[in-house]
Amino acid sequence: xxxxxxxxxxSADIFSxxxxxxxxxxxxxxxxxxxxxxxxxxEQQLPVYFKDNDGNIITNESLKYDFVPVGIERLKAMxxxxxNNIGSEVLADGNTYPISLSDVxxxxxxxxxxxxxxxxxxxxxxxxxxxxxxGDLLLxxxxxxxxxxxxxIRKGMPSHIIDGPPYGFKRFTRGKNFEKADxxxxxxxxxxxxxxxxxxxxxxxxxxxKDTLENNINQRLENICVALQTRADVISATLEYIVKNNNRCxxxxxxxxxxxxxxxxNISFDIENLIYGxxxxxxxxxxxxxxxxxxxxLEYLAGKDLSDNASNALNTFCLIKFESLSGQQVSMSIxxxxxxxxxxxxxxxxNESIDVRWGIARETDICPKR
Numbered sequence: 001x002x003x004x005x006x007x008x009x010x011s012a013d014i015f016s017x018x019x020x021x022x023x024x025x026x027x028x029x030x031x032x033x034x035x036x037x038x039x040x041x042x043e044q045q046l047p048v049y050f051k052d053n054d055g056n057i058i059t060n061e062s063l064k065y066d067f068v069p070v071g072i073e074r075l076k077a078m079x080x081x082x083x084n085n086i087g088s089e090v091l092a093d094g095n096t097y098p099i100s101l102s103d104v105x106x107x108x109x110x111x112x113x114x115x116x117x118x119x120x121x122x123x124x125x126x127x128x129x130x131x132x133x134x135g136d137l138l139l140x141x142x143x144x145x146x147x148x149x150x151x152x153i154r155k156g157m158p159s160h161i162i163d164g165p166p167y168g169f170k171r172f173t174r175g176k177n178f179e180k181a182d183x184x185x186x187x188x189x190x191x192x193x194x195x196x197x198x199x200x201x202x203x204x205x206x207x208x209x210k211d212t213l214e215n216n217i218n219q220r221l222e223n224i225c226v227a228l229q230t231r232a233d234v235i236s237a238t239l240e241y242i243v244k245n246n247n248r249c250x251x252x253x254x255x256x257x258x259x260x261x262x263x264x265x266n267i268s269f270d271i272e273n274l275i276y277g278x279x280x281x282x283x284x285x286x287x288x289x290x291x292x293x294x295x296x297x298l299e300y301l302a303g304k305d306l307s308d309n310a311s312n313a314l315n316t317f318c319l320i321k322f323e324s325l326s327g328q329q330v331s332m333s334i335x336x337x338x339x340x341x342x343x344x345x346x347x348x349x350x351n352e353s354i355d356v357r358w359g360i361a362r363e364t365d366i367c368p369k370r
Contacts, residue, residue, distance in 0.1 A: 001040055001107050002105055002107055004040050004043075005036070005040075005106040005107045005128075005129060005130075006106050006129070010036065010129065012150050012152075012153050013150045013151075014039075014151070015027060015035075015149065015150070015151070016148055016149055016150040021072060022039060022072070022075075023148075024148055025076060025079055025148070026083070026147055026148050026257075027142040027146060027147070027148075027149070027151075028083075028144045028145060028147075029123075029125040029126075029141050029142050029143055029144070030086065030088040030123075030125045031079070031083045031146060032125070032127060032140070032141065032142035032151060033109050033125045033126075033127045034079075034082050034083075034086060035079050035082075036127055037107075037172055038060070038075070038078065038079060038082070039075070042060070042075050047059060047060060047061050047175075049173075049178065050082060050086060051086075051090065051094040051095055051178070052082075052086055052090065053085055053086065053087070055094070057176075058078070058081055058085065058086075059176070060078055064081075065077050065078055065081075087123075088111055088113075088123040088124070088125050091109075091125065092167055093166040094178075095172060095178075096109060096111070096170035096171060096172055096173065097170060097171060097173060097180040097183045098165065098168055098169065098170055098183060098185055098188070099169055099171050099182060099183070099184055099187070100182075100186050100187065101169060101186070101187050101205060102201070102202075102206075103182065103184070104131070104137075104169050104202055104205075105128070105131070106128050106129060106130050106131065107127075107128065107171075107172075108128045108169060108170065108171050109125055109127055109128065109170050109171075109172075110125070110126040110128070110139070110158050110169050110170070111123070111125050111162075111167050111168065111170055112125075112160045112161070112167050112168075113162070113163070113167055114160045114161075122262075124141065124143075124159075124160065125141065126139040126140070126141045126154070127139065127140045127141060131206045132155065133207075133208045133209035134203070134207060134208075134209050134211040134215065135202060135203030135204065135205070135206040135208075135211070136155055136156045136203065136211070137154075137155070137156065137157060137158075138155055139153070139154040139155070139156075139158065140153060140154075141154065143262050143263055143266075145256040145257050145259070146257065147257045147258065148237075149230075149234060149237075150230060150233065152226070152227060152230055153223075154223050154226075155219045155222060155223060156216075156219050156220070157199040157202070158199075159266065159269060159270065159273075161191075161195040161198065161199075162191065164188055164191065168187050168188070187201075212289070213281070213286060213289045213290060214289065214294065217274075217277075217290060217294055217298070218317075220270070220273075220274050221274070221297075221317045221334075222317075224271060224274070224318065225317060225318035225320075225334070227263070227266065228318065228320050228332070228334070228337060229320060230263075231263055231267065231320075232320050232322060234258070234260060234263070235260075235354060235357050235358075236322075238350045241254075241258065242350075242351075249351055249366075249367035249368065250351055250367065254350070255349075255350060255351070255369075258350035259348045259349060259350050260348040260350075261348040263348075264341060264346055264348050267341070268341045271301070271334060271337075271338045274298070274301065275298075275301060275302045278298040278299075278301070279302070293313045293316065294313075296309060296310040296313035297314035297316075298314075300313065300314045300335060301314055301334060301338075303335075314334060314335060315331070315333050317334070318333070319331045319332070319333055320333075322354060322358065323354075324355050325353055325354065330358070330360065332358055336359075337358075340358070340359030343359075345359035345362075346359040347359070347363055349369055351367035351369075352364065
């Protein structure tokens with residue numbers, strides 16, 4: 001299982017690439033983690049078991065899918081059943097168990113819950129694709145709402161810390177008895193020491209190559225850029241869907257599927273963390289550990305140096321390009337997106353044009369915001 005997870009057979013576009021056997025499977029974050037586990041069982045012809053929201057067992061050994069042709073279609077029927085009946089709460093509490101941080105490995109998941117600025121409880125599930133030589137994690141995840149989408153790639157550690165059980169680094173239970181042979185509650189003791197200490201225990205346990213400040217910043221910039229590019233891909237797919245449907249307004253279900261509020265918030269959150277990290281680096285007078293181009297890029301991102309040289313330094317790391325309604329080629333930098341998001345110009349409304357989605361035009365309010 002670990003070898004399969006780490007291999008090229010499991011790619012971030014497994015659900016969104018039209019050449020993939022699994023193209024068209026809709027996921028949110030919990031769905032994606034479950035689907036990858038089920039796909040492995042499907043390919044290896046192994047039984048797999050899950051507990052749903054009501055404590056009932058969903059398994060590929062059930063006769064309930066016999067009306068569906070054997071093969072991919074039957075797999076998709078089971079995944080739809082799982083999607084409708086298992087969320088992140090039940091994934092955390094009934095289908096996974098806690099493990100030691102030193103034992104984290106590919107195929108495990110990280111399940112978290114936090115309260116956002118609006119006071120709304122938010123949950124997220126990361127799937128661990130691999131562990132990097134620095135001890136950082138290579139994480140895959142989907143997001144809400146359920147949709148056909150490429151998985152988001154993140155290098156490093158998850159964005160949010162947990163409060164305690166049943167969340168945290170977890171492993172899928174095994175067999176029809178939901179075995180938890182290597183269960184460990186030790187991670188919750190480390191949690192008492194705070195987020196930095198908690199995540200550092202994973203790096204310490206798995207590190208084979210010394211990490212550097214430069215690598216850390218490069219990784220953070222790469223995560224933000226990947227997230228922005230994924231957002232661009234989602235918007236492109238949305239616009240294609242609008243044209244295909246004769247430019248009609250989205251239904252409530254379609255709106256939920258194609259809007260991007262969580263995605264946009266998470267990108268802004270990562271940018272803010274990077275700006276804060278740069279502030280701490282300067283307070284500790286460690287900026288000399290970074291090449292001049294990275295220093296310039298971070299100064300521009302933080303709004304401390306708005307020169308052309310600093311702007312160009314940041315743009316070498318990431319520049320999202322798209323064609324505006326007027327046919328002009330537009331380049332969106334990390335700072336431009338962040339400024340647009342903080343001012344309310346960036347739109348998550350899927351009914352809007354590409355110009356409005358990227359904040360270079362105002363919302364039209366032609367369609368309801370749902």
